[in-house]
Amino acid sequence: MGKRVSGAAVAFFAPLAAAENQLNMSPGVTEIGADIFQLHMLIMWICVAIGVAVFAVMFYSIYAHRKSKGHQAAQFHESTRVEVAWTVVPFLILIAMAVPATSTLLEVYDNDEAELDILITGYQWKWKYEYLDESGEPVAFFSNLATSQEEIYNTEHKGDNYLLEVDEPLVIPTNTKVRFLVTANDVIHSWWVPEIAVKRDAIPGFINEAWTRVPEEGIYRGQCTELCGAYHGFMPVEVHAVSPEDFDAWLLAKRGAAAAQTQLAMQTLSVDELMDRGKAVYDSACLACHGAQGEGGIGNAIAGSTVVLGDLSSHMAVVAGGVSGTAMQAFGGQLNDVELAAVLTYQRNAFGNNTGDVVQPGDVAGMKNG
Amino acid sequence: MADHHGPAQGISRWLFTTNHKDIGTMYLWFSFAMFLLGGFFAMVIRAELFQPGMQLVEPGFFNQMTTLHGLVMVFGAIMPSFVGLANWLIPMMIGAPDMALPRMNNWSFWILPPAFLMLASTLFMEGGAPAFGWTFYAPLSTTYAAPSVTFFIFAIHILGVSSIMGSINIIATVMNMRAPGMTYMKMPMFVWTWLITAFLLVAVMPVLAGAVTMMLMDIHFGTSFFSAAGGGDPVLFQHIFWFFGHPEVYIIILPAFGVVSQIIPAFSRKPLFGYASMVYATASIAFLSFIVWAHHMYTVGMPIAGELFFMYATMLIAVPTGVKVFNWISTMWRGALSFETPMLFCIGFLILFTLGGFTGLMLSIAPADFQYHDTYFVVAHFHYVMVAGAVFSMTAAVYYWLPKWCGRMYNEAMGKTHFWVSFIGFNITFFPQHFVGLAGMPRRIPDYALQFADFNMMSSIGAFIYGASQLLFLYNVVATIVAGKPVSEEKVWDGAEGLEWTVATPAPYHTFEEPPLVPKPAGTI
Known part of the structure; x- marks a missing residue:
């Protein structure tokens, strides 16, 4: 509250981006999306038809049977035949609705014979994607909100994909049956992309399944749909569907990068490189709670923090192990050794902390191993 | 009917x-106070959602508002208001001198205000009020909750005891x-629905x-x-x-059905169809x-x-549900309709509740629900029915x-102004x-993508x-009590039926000390 008041005032009255006002469900790009859309429309039109009939009778009565027009009240008050009719007819209509609903549901539940498995893990407040494939270097990464704090707090113009953009999207191949295994690390989240009609709750300790086969290349956006804490509104999903060739190339590059990270972890990095990498890690993992200048917010201040200025191993313990009972998560499983070393170095030297300490990936690995 | 003794004086x-009647009055005033409090929380929510971007409150506080709005409206406003109505009306409708258990009646009311005071006080506690939604799903409400959750649990227990x-x-x-x-088959529909x-x-x-006890155990006792x-x-x-939760929504709506089943016949001047x-x-x-x-849980796997x-x-x-709507409309059919405020609210109910019923039917279709679930479509649906x-x-009942x-x-x-402003608003x-729900806006988010901006502003x-229209309601009710035009006919509305319209107006402090005669045949309410 009261943050950057003047800027907020300007942005508050700024014209909104002229996005189209979508009125209806997205028909989606997948076969199931289309089926669900048709089901939705079918049920809606049946409801509209019933509604028109029922309300027509009611409004006619309101018009014609008014006391002010001198209408005398009839005194009839029951008819078993009518009651039976309006019990049986709706029942038959319901059966007509249940048939397509059941067949669509069976399709949604057909998780067999997937060609690619992706493990999706919900974290407060980001998604982790892991490509489950025995061959080659494992590929796993986090997908964070890419919209800046300045846009959210109205000091900068909001981009077209405001709140629906991530730093690293999920990439999937087109025309391939992709199975999503959905779980969570902390609280319940829900992974939803309207255009591919997949919504599955991510529940800690359980793995749910869902699947899709996307026929068209494109970017599909969604959001977390289960209240998961303060930043529930700020954990979007962005899926890039690319051709299988491009996907293979992308996966290969990711594997290469993962291998390079492993290599890097064995090296000694320069202070500048650690600081650069550390800032990047800080901005995506720490900034939301600890502030852009380490001034604190939901979390404690980093600038001048006794933890950060104190003993390295206890600093590492907090970052890697989290603080139970608070919003401070355990980043040990979320960041690799290079990233941990970089962010530790950064925190110990940025925001006026100037300890001069340099933490190398090897140090992190050493501390991890006790 | 002689008044043996009137009410005590003072507090x-x-x-x-x-x-x-006193207890009914207290329930009604208490629930209206909670309605205004819950409404205030709703205004905070809508003010923040007026435009994209964060303007007024922080995301964590926004969640506290959505949580308290839901809890206060469900447990503080709607449920106690119908209990108040039941207190006032059930004895008068069945010809009883009072409720069967009057001291417990007093107690069940008086534990409510402290419970809500405690719930509201969590706003000022460290870590803030409950912020996990009125559905308080674990583990967000257990491992990841603010310490105030313990007070929330205690408050829920008290509300449960009261109910x-x-x-x-x-x-x-x-x-x-x-x-x-x-x-039994001569009882007014309101009594039936409440039973x-x-x-x-x-x-x-x-x-x-x-x-909530299991939550308490998880939070404090290591289970x-x-x-x-x-x-x-x-x-x-x-x-x-x-x-609990699904019967709960019928707990909220069934007495409402009862009210409508009393009022529509009165202003149609025709017995309820299909009693x-x-x-x-x-x-x-x-x-x-x-x-x-479990239709609330289609996406849990x-x-x-x-x-x-x-x-x-x-x-x-x-x-x-369809049978009920058809019966109400058949009650109106070929009646002699007039449109005083209670009837307007009942017709408003009939139209909007039916719309909410249609969206409810759409939501019941599991594969389609994968797209609707936890979006604003659901929010729209349950506000149409709630x-x-x-x-x-309830408003119709108060006017009636x-x-x-x-x-x-x-x-x-x-x-009438109150009705039209409410209906349009x-x-x-x-x-x-x-x-916005169909277009993909999730519920319980403090900020949203730009494509949802226009409809949110409208909302x-x-x-x-x-x-604002509810303040008009408050004013109208207070002005009526203080300085309304006196009425003395026993049957205030010419079409009204039932024992409560056979006692003096205003209803004396004690009614039906002698049981009345019940002459009416079944089906005429």
Whole structure:
């Protein structure tokens, strides 16, 4: 509250981006999306038809049977035949609705014979994607909100994909049956992309399944749909569907990068490189709670923090192990050794902390191993 | 009828009263105060959502507002308001001198204000108020909750105790204190719907108490009911919660059905159509409410057999609900209709509740629900049934029975204005929410993508209009009580039927000390 008041005032009255006002469900790009859309429309039109009939009778009565027009009240008050009719007819209509609903549901539940498995893990407040494939270097990464704090707090113009953009999207191949295994690390989240009609709750300790086969290349956006804490509104999903060739190339590059990270972890990095990498890690993992200048917010201040200025191993313990009972998560499983070393170095030297300490990936690995 | 003794003087009248009318009045005023408080929280929500970007509150506080809005409206405003109505009306409708258990009646009211005081005080605690939604899914409400959750649990326990006591009282009263000749199938629909509601409450409030107790154990005593890491199951929480939660929504709406079934015949000047089928439909809805809970959980990953069972069972609810709507319209058909404020609110109810019923039917279709679930489409749906259903009918009830209660007539022009402003404001607020929901806006988010901006602004403007119209209502009611035009006819409305219209106006402090004669045949309410 009261943050950057003047800027907020300007942005508050700024014209909104002229996005189209979508009125209806997205028909989606997948076969199931289309089926669900048709089901939705079918049920809606049946409801509209019933509604028109029922309300027509009611409004006619309101018009014609008014006391002010001198209408005398009839005194009839029951008819078993009518009651039976309006019990049986709706029942038959319901059966007509249940048939397509059941067949669509069976399709949604057909998780067999997937060609690619992706493990999706919900974290407060980001998604982790892991490509489950025995061959080659494992590929796993986090997908964070890419919209800046300045846009959210109205000091900068909001981009077209405001709140629906991530730093690293999920990439999937087109025309391939992709199975999503959905779980969570902390609280319940829900992974939803309207255009591919997949919504599955991510529940800690359980793995749910869902699947899709996307026929068209494109970017599909969604959001977390289960209240998961303060930043529930700020954990979007962005899926890039690319051709299988491009996907293979992308996966290969990711594997290469993962291998390079492993290599890097064995090296000694320069202070500048650690600081650069550390800032990047800080901005995506720490900034939301600890502030852009380490001034604190939901979390404690980093600038001048006794933890950060104190003993390295206890600093590492907090970052890697989290603080139970608070919003401070355990980043040990979320960041690799290079990233941990970089962010530790950064925190110990940025925001006026100037300890001069340099933490190398090897140090992190050493501390991890006790 | 001689007044043996009037009420005590001063504050002690209200603290120690065992009179069903006094207790009813306190329930009604308390629930209206909670309605304004919950409404204020809603205004904070709509103000923040007026435009994209964060302007007024922080995301964590926003979640506290959505949580408290839901809790206060459900447990503080709607439920106690219908209990207040039951207190005032059930004894007068069945020809009883008072409720069967008057001291418990006093207690069931007086534990409510401290419970809500405690719930509201969590706003000022470290870590803030509960911020996990009124459905408080674990583990967000256990491992990850602010310390105030313990106070929330205690408050829920007290509310549950209050509801159970109120329900036992209603059951005991209806079963034992009906005037001679008042057989079950002669009881007014309002009494029937409340009797069924009371059984629902007695059945499910202990389940809610169980859920919050398990939370308490998880938080403070090291159990793992809802934590997979300790061998528990977070989904178990949802099953337990919704086993309470779905009957709960019928607990809210059935008395509303009862009110509408009293008022529509009165202003149609024609007996309720299909009385017996209304009773059976209400009972069927109550029964079905116990076997549909998991339709709130289509996306948790249930096996397909469960998914199909809950889909079919849920769709079935459309049948008895449809019967009720058809009966109401048949009641109006070829009546002699007039459109005083209570009737306007009932017609508003009929239209908007039916719309909410249609979206409910759409939501019951499991595969389509994958797209609707936890979006604003759901928010629109349940506000159509909760606000336009429960709150509209409650408002109709106040206008309808207020002259009987206080012997003064409300200002009709102001009442009609209240209706039209409410009706229009409500629809501006909630109709666009269908659109943003279908277009993909999740519920319970403090900020949203730009494509949802126009409809959200519309929604917020509508909410401010609807909110303001309730102040007009408050003014009208107070002005009526203080200086309304006196009425003295026993039957304030020419079409009104029922024993409550045979006592003097305003209703004396004690009514039916001698049981009345019940001459009317079945089916004429």
